[in-house]
Amino acid sequence: MHAAMSYASTVTEHLPASVYPIAGVDTSIxxxxxxxxxxxxxxxxxxxxxxxxxxxxxxxxxxxxxxxxxxxxxxxxxxxxxxxxxxxAPDPIDGVVRSHAIVRAGALTLQARDPGTWGNALQVRVDHELLTGDPDSFNLSVRDSATGHVEVFRNVSLGAGHPRRVDLVLRSISRLVTMSGKLPAGRPDSHPRAPQQGDAWECGAASNSGVMDADRAVEELxxxxxxxxxxxxxxxxxxxxxxxxxxxxxxxxxxxxxxxxxxxxxxxxxxxxxxxxxxxxxxxxxxxxxxxxxxxxxxxxxxxxxxxxxxxxxxxxxxxxxxxxxxxxxxxxxxxxxxxxxxxxxxxxxxxxxxxxxxxxxxxxxxxxxxxxxxxxxxxxxxxxxxxxxxxxxxxxxxxxxxxxxxxxxxxxxxxxxxxCIPVRRTALYIEESLVRGTRWVMCEPNDDQLWAQIRQSIHAFMVGLFRQGAFQGKTPHDAFFVRCGPETTTQDDIDHGVVNITVGFAPLKAGQFVLVHVQQAAGQVRSH
Missing domain, CATH: 3.40.50.11780 (Rossmann fold)
Structure with missing residues (x-):
């Protein structure tokens, strides 16, 4: 402890370039x-x-x-x-688990991306209002009528080599649907246009396709x-x-x-x-x-x-x-x-x-x-x-x-x-997580006195920052925390196996009464306990 205290009492304001700063992790995700x-x-x-x-x-x-x-x-x-x-998933009905709603536009079959009865509110529209005359291309619109959210996919195609093949576009972009089954042989027919003063989504089955009764998802268990x-x-x-x-x-x-x-x-x-x-x-x-x-x-x-x-x-x-x-x-x-x-x-x-x-x-x-x-x-x-x-x-x-x-x-x-004590335990977890992530750079460094000194300096700077924020008890860093990394924590056997051990103590309730955090870095793999 005395050896650790000797370097814990010195505040390093300007760290050399070889010392890696340690950032504190989030605490309340x-x-x-x-x-x-x-x-x-x-x-x-x-x-x-x-x-x-x-x-x-x-x-x-x-x-x-x-x-x-x-x-x-x-x-x-x-x-x-x-x-x-x-x-x-719900129990099978006639041997089929109806967990995903299905919505169809002609031979094009779309499946709700995620399971659940929410998919029963899906609607789909197709139109052929294209700038090109490609017979395999069309515009596809999908709506969730429960939320009003609409996704529009223009110039999608059924062509096998087309860069906007409909199944690939939906798989990568859509949050509502994916394509089910094989690509149809021909593009789906266009739905009628909306009335001049109306909304195509609200004009019934003639202007859009909804989920049929036989394709509805069943309530989950x-x-x-x-x-x-x-x-x-x-x-x-x-x-x-x-x-x-x-x-x-x-x-x-x-x-x-x-x-x-x-x-x-x-x-x-x-x-x-x-x-x-x-x-x-x-x-x-x-x-x-x-x-x-x-x-x-x-x-x-x-x-x-x-x-x-x-x-x-x-x-x-x-x-x-x-x-x-x-x-x-x-x-x-x-x-x-x-x-x-x-x-x-x-x-x-x-x-x-x-x-x-x-x-x-x-x-x-x-x-x-x-x-x-x-x-x-x-x-x-x-x-x-x-x-x-x-x-x-x-x-x-x-x-x-x-x-x-x-x-x-x-x-x-x-x-x-x-x-x-919840705050003491959470502070220990916070320090440990921050040190585990903040000392990963040691995996490729020689396990010697120079590395140990760098580790001590990096962690000391991190702990001083917490001390100044009032995280620990004690009037000086010497009373509030210590950092150990050297021959007293890392044996020759550890060195032979590429392991470096770090021990940090902090005083959460009373100066000089330390809670210990142990971190071990080994051969490129982080392990802590």
Whole structure:
């Protein structure tokens, strides 16, 4: 420790060109995994607003809690989200799974790009108003009548060698349809022109083609545990593991999805999924935000049920109780909804205003758009729940609904505050992720004293920046953090195997009491623990 402290006390203002600056990563990108009305399946899609979610995934839907969680995330201060839509196909009808709607224009058969009943609103128009006399070319227009969105593809062709062959154009550009089956032998007939004072899309089947009854998609089935973590999902990167294709996320929300014959907005999450999601977040250096089970309609039920929740990961945090919000799709009737999205938004808001090291709690951590909570929690009840790792949402006369707890679900913790305190754990994850990404340049460098000195200088400059922002306790960098990378962390055996080990300590709560972060770079592959 003394050797590390000797160089941790010197502030480097101007780094030599050989030292690589380390940039801090984002801290509040929130991943949502679940059911949506429309959109690509098993594919992480980054969005920056709820309007974008409405356009790509269909917005609020009373058969899924996901849309409401995403809405509350952006409403409460979130700015970046990753959406993974899961889809469970309907049962076969006459041996056919009708998951995608089909719309036809003569012999040209188009299929909704993504599964779901949203495709039943598709319409198509063809016209031959071309500048050339090519007998294989035509103009194709596709409309989603539910949203009014129209895509127009001019001068597409059925010619096998044509640069705008219709199937290739649709595959690469269209968000609504792809072509199904083989190219027709001849181009589809033109639809009649719109009346002089009318809209061709609103003039019935004569002016456009819609989805026929026999081609309509059937309602999808509610999700099950297997849709998230079933056999083969990891290898296919589907379900929860579709997030393997997301570069970075910091918070994970799995809104309730279980169909227990009740309300899908006020449903549950399987304990096995919470266990796997907690472990997955540890691998991805993220935090899982856990919603209280639907049966927790009292403080006593919460006390009795927390042990059976499914996870006690230091990368998981539970917030209780559920929210009560009016749902327009149900005539404004107040409905219990999961708090994970709103809490994630407050965390993002706090990160932006104060930093990842600030606990997202207190009078400033107000829940926007939440008129009431499903269970009132008193001071004494909060004092009973908090030591169990249950973070309470409370109503305060002076502030409204607020977050009033910042503990993880980790119980007996040999690491002390690192595993029990949300801001400490998130700060450690932030530093680790930033260092893992910011020291990748070492993979091609000789593993010697010069490299170790460069690493120390780069990380020291990064940590000084955090110290100046108030991330650590201590009056000087010497008291607030240390950086070790040298013969005390990297043995001769490590050198022989091309491994360099880095240890960083920071003081989140008290000067001189350090939480440790370990990073290992090896032979071009980054591994951390």
């Amino acid at each position: 929130t991943a949502f995994v679940g059911r949506a009305l429309r959109g690509p399946v098993d594919e992480p899609v980054s969005i920056a607003s709820f309007t974008q979610f409405e356009r790509l995934f269909g917005g609020l839907w009373e058969h899924s809690a996901l849309g409401y969680a995403v809405r509350d995330f952006f409403l409460n201060g979130g700015s970046k989200a990753v959406i993974v839509r899961l889809y469970r 509610p999700l099950t545990l297997a849709d998230f973590i079933g056999k083969g999902n990891l290898a296919r990167k589907s379900g929860l593991y579709a997030l393997d294709r997301a570069d970075l996320f910091n918070l994970l929300c799995i809104p309730p999805y279980l169909d227990n014959g009740g309300d899908l907005l006020d449903a549950g999450v399987h304990s096995a999924l919470l266990a796997e999601a907690g472990a997955y977040c540890e691998l991805r250096r993220a935090m899982l935000l856990v919603d209280p089970p639907p049966e927790w309609d009292s403080v006593d039920n919460a006390v009795e049920g927390v042990a059976a929740l499914g996870t006690s990961s230091r990368n998981a945090a539970l917030f209780f109780p559920r929210l009560r919000q009016p749902v327009d799709q149900r005539g404004g009737r107040p409905t219990r909804l999961a708090p994970c999205g709103a809490v994630a938004g407050i965390i993002a808001r706090t990160d932006q205003q104060r930093g990842v090291w600030k606990a997202p709690v207190g009078m400033d951590a107000t829940l926007i758009g939440v008129p009431e909570l499903s269970v009132p929690v008193s001071d004494s009840e909060n004092g009973m729940l908090n030591p169990l790792g249950i973070n309470c949402l409370r109503s305060m006369a002076s502030a409204g609904r607020i977050v009033w707890g910042a503990r993880t679900l980790h119980g007996d913790d040999p690491d002390g505050a690192q595993g029990k």
